[in-house]
Amino acid sequence: MPGGHRDILIAGAGATGLTAALELVRRGHRPRIIDSDEGPVPMVESRALGINARTLTLLSPSRVSDVVLQDAYRIDRFRARSGGKLLFELDPGRVTGQFPAIQMLAQGQTERLLLSKLSDYEVVPEWQTVLERVENAGGKPHVVLRRPDGSAEELTPDILIGADGAHSAVRKGAGLGFPGQALEESFYIADFRYPAPIDPHYVEIDLFNPGMIGRLPVSSDTVRYLSTLSDFEKRIRHPVAGGQAVWVSNFRIHFRHVERMSSGNIFLAGDAAHIHSPAGARGMNLGIEDACWLAYLISEGREQEYSGLRLPAVETVLKQTYGLTSLVTMRNPVVTGLRNALMPIAVRIPFVADRLLRGIAGYDTPPPPWIDGAK
Numbered sequence: 001m002p003g004g005h006r007d008i009l010i011a012g013a014g015a016t017g018l019t020a021a022l023e024l025v026r027r028g029h030r031p032r033i034i035d036s037d038e039g040p041v042p043m044v045e046s047r048a049l050g051i052n053a054r055t056l057t058l059l060s061p062s063r064v065s066d067v068v069l070q071d072a073y074r075i076d077r078f079r080a081r082s083g084g085k086l087l088f089e090l091d092p093g094r095v096t097g098q099f100p101a102i103q104m105l106a107q108g109q110t111e112r113l114l115l116s117k118l119s120d121y122e123v124v125p126e127w128q129t130v131l132e133r134v135e136n137a138g139g140k141p142h143v144v145l146r147r148p149d150g151s152a153e154e155l156t157p158d159i160l161i162g163a164d165g166a167h168s169a170v171r172k173g174a175g176l177g178f179p180g181q182a183l184e185e186s187f188y189i190a191d192f193r194y195p196a197p198i199d200p201h202y203v204e205i206d207l208f209n210p211g212m213i214g215r216l217p218v219s220s221d222t223v224r225y226l227s228t229l230s231d232f233e234k235r236i237r238h239p240v241a242g243g244q245a246v247w248v249s250n251f252r253i254h255f256r257h258v259e260r261m262s263s264g265n266i267f268l269a270g271d272a273a274h275i276h277s278p279a280g281a282r283g284m285n286l287g288i289e290d291a292c293w294l295a296y297l298i299s300e301g302r303e304q305e306y307s308g309l310r311l312p313a314v315e316t317v318l319k320q321t322y323g324l325t326s327l328v329t330m331r332n333p334v335v336t337g338l339r340n341a342l343m344p345i346a347v348r349i350p351f352v353a354d355r356l357l358r359g360i361a362g363y364d365t366p367p368p369p370w371i372d373g374a375k
């Protein structure tokens, strides 16, 4: 049954769930969206920073891309250094099209922009509402929710979208595994706020032997440092004196994805379906892309095609991020020496540079057929 008359429950109001709700509501559906948390990601936890051109294309029919473009910081240069020496620079402006290849905006801000647009349609997430149990019987999902007052609610929506993150209760309830691997390395994050403006328009990576420190702008006074080195803070080259760490975190990187992104009328999107390293800034972008495809297919009554259409895109992105992560986490000094010698030569080859930048722009997955002229 295409159209807007089906009960749709979205579990999870992160970037993926909010995008699914927005794309459904603007097509005439009335989805219900719940989240166990109290609200969006706190502004101080910058988390996913990169918003790529493909995401801006996908968010253009809802006009969220207009507000992202106002608030985000466009990246004009990627630089790689080793031992302080410049290895190469890449210009993302080589990627032509309506939108810049990549912009930076803290995840909490992206979520707030999505929430604001959703509220224009009078859809508001039900916060502090936990999806406790899912059963997948008789073609319809059966769901138990726990409301903020502690009471339980049982329902059988026509469609359940699991956008409930890496530990997805929906995925577990649907009986879908999450095969893959965890890297040995831990990654460390520190966001530093400075008392004077910094240049927010470039991304830099400093390669050590072994290890790396990435530098990404969060805003005009805050920089994210991301490293494989536990003592990285003492190696940071601060742009101005007096910076204070405002958010620190560390995590291990997993490369995992479900073998099917749906089971009956239960559909998985975002981190619930795939997780990988932040190299290439694809995580949140891929979740937003899933959400847009799923909403389009639901509206067309073609949602059973979702898993088959999305899995190749997920596999492409996991392969790309695995390759980039391997490049920056290698330990053997001979191999890292070779890497440092060959990378500047490789990125001078237009085909290599363009391929790398196409991935960063998110243009290596199929374009959305519902947006005219989308790349």
Ligand SMILES: Cc1cc2nc3c(=O)[nH]c(=O)nc-3n(C[C@H](O)[C@H](O)[C@H](O)COP(=O)(O)OP(=O)(O)OC[C@H]3O[C@@H](n4cnc5c(N)ncnc54)[C@H](O)[C@@H]3O)c2cc1C
Residues within 6 Å of the ligand: 011, 012, 013, 014, 015, 016, 017, 034, 035, 036, 037, 047, 048, 049, 050, 107, 129, 130, 131, 132, 163, 164, 165, 166, 168, 169, 249, 251, 269, 270, 271, 272, 278, 281, 282, 283, 284, 285, 287
């Ligand atoms: C510390 C940290 C740093 C990161 N840095 C980067 C980065 O630099 N670049 C990058 O691309 N990505 C990064 N990520 C990953 C990025 O944040 C995710 O890829 C992105 O948030 C995925 O969005 P999502 O909506 O699919 O899942 P999530 O953002 O995880 O949202 C899932 C939502 O579901 C809710 N939920 C969970 N379980 C339930 C339940 N049972 N019932 C109801 N609601 C539930 C949660 O409260 C949450 O709001 C980082 C993540 C973390 C934690």
